[in-house]
Amino acid sequence: MAASIRSMSLTVCRAARVAYRASYSVTRSLSTGACLRTESNPAEGSWGFIESTEEFRFVERLIPPSRIPTPPKHDGPVPSGWIPASVTPPSLPYMIRRSRMHNVPVYSDIKHGNQHSTLLRKVEGDIWALNKDVKEFLLGLTGKEPPTQVNEVTGTIRIKGQFDKELKDWLLKKGF
Amino acid sequence: MSLTKTTAGKTIDIVKNLPRITLANLRPNPGAKKDEKHRGRGMHGGNKSGRGHKGERQRGNRPRLGFEGGQTPFYLIVPKYGYNANHSRRPQYPPLSLRRLQYLIDLGRVDPMQPIDLTQLVNCRGVAIQPLKRDYGIQLIDEGADIFSAKVNLEVQVASEKAIAAVERNGGVITTSYYDPRSLQILIKPVPFLMSGDPIPKRLLPGEDLLPYYTDASNRGYLADPDKVQAARLGLAKKYGYTIPDITREIFFEMLVQRKDPRQIFFGLSPGWVVNMADKKILKPTDDKVLQYYGNMKSL
Numbered sequence: 001m002a003a004s005i006r007s008m009s010l011t012v013c014r015a016a017r018v019a020y021r022a023s024y025s026v027t028r029s030l031s032t033g034a035c036l037r038t039e040s041n042p043a044e045g046s047w048g049f050i051e052s053t054e055e056f057r058f059v060e061r062l063i064p065p066s067r068i069p070t071p072p073k074h075d076g077p078v079p080s081g082w083i084p085a086s087v088t089p090p091s092l093p094y095m096i097r098r099s100r101m102h103n104v105p106v107y108s109d110i111k112h113g114n115q116h117s118t119l120l121r122k123v124e125g126d127i128w129a130l131n132k133d134v135k136e137f138l139l140g141l142t143g144k145e146p147p148t149q150v151n152e153v154t155g156t157i158r159i160k161g162q163f164d165k166e167l168k169d170w171l172l173k174k175g176f
Numbered sequence: 177m178s179l180t181k182t183t184a185g186k187t188i189d190i191v192k193n194l195p196r197i198t199l200a201n202l203r204p205n206p207g208a209k210k211d212e213k214h215r216g217r218g219m220h221g222g223n224k225s226g227r228g229h230k231g232e233r234q235r236g237n238r239p240r241l242g243f244e245g246g247q248t249p250f251y252l253i254v255p256k257y258g259y260n261a262n263h264s265r266r267p268q269y270p271p272l273s274l275r276r277l278q279y280l281i282d283l284g285r286v287d288p289m290q291p292i293d294l295t296q297l298v299n300c301r302g303v304a305i306q307p308l309k310r311d312y313g314i315q316l317i318d319e320g321a322d323i324f325s326a327k328v329n330l331e332v333q334v335a336s337e338k339a340i341a342a343v344e345r346n347g348g349v350i351t352t353s354y355y356d357p358r359s360l361q362i363l364i365k366p367v368p369f370l371m372s373g374d375p376i377p378k379r380l381l382p383g384e385d386l387l388p389y390y391t392d393a394s395n396r397g398y399l400a401d402p403d404k405v406q407a408a409r410l411g412l413a414k415k416y417g418y419t420i421p422d423i424t425r426e427i428f429f430e431m432l433v434q435r436k437d438p439r440q441i442f443f444g445l446s447p448g449w450v451v452n453m454a455d456k457k458i459l460k461p462t463d464d465k466v467l468q469y470y471g472n473m474k475s476l
Contacts, residue, residue, distance in 0.1 A: 048461060048462055048463050048466075049459045049460060049461050049462060050460050050462055051457045051458070051460075052457065052458050052460060053457055053458070055444055055458050056451075056456050056457065056458060057444075058442060059366075059370065059445065059453070059456075059458070061290070061443070061444075062295055062299075062366040062367070062370070062442060063299075063366075064298075064300075065299065068285075069283075069284045069285060071282070071283045072284045074282070079278050079323045079325045079326075080275065080278040080279040080281075080282045080320075081323070082283060101283070
């Protein structure tokens, strides 16, 4: 069974190799002044295969896209709960961009199994004003002000504690 | 508002007037660095240097892990049993929740107007499959069955009953099909395979362990009897209490009914064909024996 399979695939490969050799020898025999002529199959099936371009659209469907697609416009709420960024950015001294995949850039982190922190990335503008607002919001939520670390260079705020869901909802309400 | 009044402006003003930052000007925050204890160098790093008093502990001659002083250790006294026998050869199916599928459709990463199979899901980075780690495909789980509301033609490898019900309730079609590891690798990464110039292989049929699963209509197996599948659809609708929408009158009925042949890996491309990516052509064999080996499939 295996031998027959190998011989089948060899017939196809041999046919392809013969076709290549034939085309190469033909171009050699032409005069040097003649332009390069691509060898098309003289008779369909004489090399053991036929060429076709009709089904190539199915191959094009298999190629992955190279860019992340922009999400389509939805009217009304979306079943998965994703909310797009508002068209006009809110009039605040800071701006929080969406991530590459069009989501709010709030991430939760755990170190050593018990150290929870929340990271708020992609902050532009007055980061200290955002820091103040975040502390106020979390004071109202939990009753105590969580320690935060502001990094002006990278535009991130790291908050002690796990508040990713709450912060995401709060930022979505603001319109970021 | 002038630049110096904003926060960024204040920082820049301060930094501009300070001397240049060098190693001589930098210092860690107080309490950030704690001095390491150098063993054997007096006071509390010295004396016995944290090794204890005499015996195997101080002399570094303790027996191997698990030794219990001569008593038959725990790991030998407990008998073996095949709970985890061949665990590394068992097929694994990374999960795909309906919630994630709905999220991918909402963000436009996967197109519900085309049949959704594993190639489409991997292309949009919706799932990550590692065929070399004994992944045999994906399993559809019912997390998010309540919010799922897309009409899709879905092809997965394993699906839970509630997930099947959720897909069919919205007028979609779900099939479970088997891909052997070589076909799976080609399915998830079609471009490197097509660039190699090898003929598309035919998909192997499932082995005797998985054959009962894929011939069962209640799992919507691709080898199951279509009439039994239709009966199972009606039965499931009765069980979960919904009416199956009539898809024969759909605009996308043809797309929803599209299915792969059991020996086919890609939609529209038959096994045995060689794809020429550079010239955008497909080479189809004409030899009778070759066609018989590959199953005489017309382009589907």
